[in-house]
Amino acid sequence: MSSPRVLVVDDEADLRELLEITLVRMGLDVDSAETLREARAFLSQTDYALVLTDMRLPDGLGLELVREVTASNKSTPIAVVTAYGSADNAVIALKAGAFDYVSKPVVLDELRVMVQSALRLSAPNHDSAGASASGAERRLIGDSAVVQALRSQIARLARSMAPVAITGESGSGKELAAREIHAQSARASKPFIAVNCGAIPENLMEAEFFGYRKGAFTGAADDREGFFQAANGGTLMLDEVADLPLAMQVKLLRAIQERRVRKIGATAEEPVDVRLISATHQDLAQCVEAGKFRQDLFYRLNVIELSVPPLRERSDDLAVLTGAILARLAGPGQRARLGDGVLDTLRAYSFPGNVRELENILERALAFANDGVIEVGDLSLKGARVGEAERGGGAGAATASVVEPAPATPSPAPTPPPGATLPGAGESLPQSLPDYLNRIEHDIIVRALVQTQYNRAQAAQLLGVSLRQLRYQMQKLAIDDPKA
Template identity: 75%
Template structure:
């Protein structure tokens, strides 16, 4: 045999049922794999001690113990060998326990050979090496999760470990913290990277259309079903299905989703037979799912199946060391080749002092808005408008505006005079009243700063350009010397 001839992957099958063990062996041999078999934990341990396997397939119940022990031992030995477990029909709890212990995946009895083949192929791709003469796999692309803070480095390391499993993952995090980015990163590092990644916003689908959207439908299944259509599960077959804002699913749909996840089969509306689907489920929500279970708005059994592995994303305020990296990446996307966006003095310090309730998404919005007001692509502190409303309220309380004084009228000739309403009365014309409130505040800020518009803008928490625009709109003119 040539030294360059690739060696077939070797699989260890551990099962005390001779008939099932033989069925698994034959199926794997037909796939071109080398197979060793063991009937007990003791036999399996002896084989593992002297042989390197690309996959271990074990039954949960063995004469001398549980297959779960094998899962934990292989995981504790820090081996990269994926372990899949065979569970009894209806033993969903055992499958979840195995996945939590570090199992790569599971398959239920009676074993469906099509699902077995898909699972084995997915497992072998984890440790696949290029055959002789083939180019090595392309280097991994840069992480979608930018930053070098300790918390983000730990998150990336955790994602690298999770990517090797097929266990369902529940991503928790505040709005704007990057839950979909994390899900895409898990998919990109997994053995399913070449297959589809489908992200679904569960809160954006009308309840009447949910079953059709998730599972598809046959032609003529209902009025308007002019053609057969695949659902999200079929579209993600072989890849990853992300259920974003999963807490928004109605209870009736939760039941159907649970069955699809457990059985790994779906039935299109109007079809008589189910079809197998091979998807990894990643769910995400900004809500506390455990609280939703307590309140009765989310099924406990579905929570148990989705929350096999929990991944928590840190808010931006806990990783402010990453602000410079994140800002550079966002500005590089906002700018053009000819016009680079530049941060003025003190901008990064001002951003560090902000709490970012909207996280990275809010940072993107702040920078995009600031760029619209910036002069020549240079963003200054005033362009950020951070906490503008609260700063204005702190510096300038908002009383009911009085009628303009003679001095005000001289400053803003032609501006409409609106009589303020009596206490507890409603204004007769709300738009004109609000304009008068805005004029009054701006005039007072200008008076306090002797009409220094830069200082007045800072006092109001807005940019110089915003103040200049508002003065023009409200016909506020600088008094003549």
């Protein structure tokens, strides 16, 4: 079996020779070209596992070659060699479709790491489509048009090492998309580290991201690696990156540009090889305009943008989503399902919290459900778009009226028990709002029970809740049933 073949395109004889020697020692076959014309001739005759080109050539720019190779549909990774300090050129090349880049003067260890990643990507046994079929079904559930388009974008992004900025509303699945990019990439066997930037105290950020040496500060009893070292060779996801303080943004920018980090207390930097994926529900461009986010860091992180759609734009996926969530919540050997009209009720809801909110709603509803069957009253939705359900007619119209049930106001009870009246305007309120609300809820439930002569089923119907919910609230509020 022949060795993978690499095409090197550079007009500097010394650098070209250095690249050739390094690649040959890695067991690769190498072709060399000095101009765009020679490179195009090689590409028309041979399929390469990697193309490595300088940005400036005698008869044009390496960027032209990047665009041509990317458009050829051969799936050949192409990397660029950029001059020292020309980070902007590297970003432009990545946006044009380059797999990765190395900076001059070329650090051979970094070059070898990049070449190995490219070879794993172009290897025959690296089946991106197969990874998409298995991984995407496991992570990104749904068959709607927007989800299929998202999967297609992820498959393309997985073939690049360019930083990706994922945007989307809270709870829409940004981390799932990031994990899928990692799973389909050549880095799939390496770590995936997700960091919530808004959850780290500002005074600990540098230590958490870059690590520290023993004795660097009080409490540093041992050497510790940071997020960059932990993700070395793999992917580092910066969730809620807009929450990074400006001082940390400067340090992060340097780490991205130099691909090196320095632990607190260390005197030397160490190389790191990570692919960065950032995510936020905020508009980073607006944060830049407001002076909350550095423009140069935004430029480096936002090389490729991926937008995750909200759940309300993929309502066709609700059936398969709820099925998968319920199967997970019910556990092995158990079964949970939706009752009549429940799916229509869910479709009428706007889901401001997206898929995360759907999971919470179903988990709560399953706790109230009888025999694993979730009814409309178990959902306890708030703010449903009732008008849309009513226009749909049928079961949706019938159930939409109870999507957001207001507590029923029963007719005055003949003789409410002591303590069953609401606080009057002149009464002193409890010490806290929860106490006050619990007292109101207690009184309303007692009134409904008295009116129905403590028939729990009738009282639940009167209050617009399920019988299980009523039992739970009676237990929570210590409401006794005289018939018990």
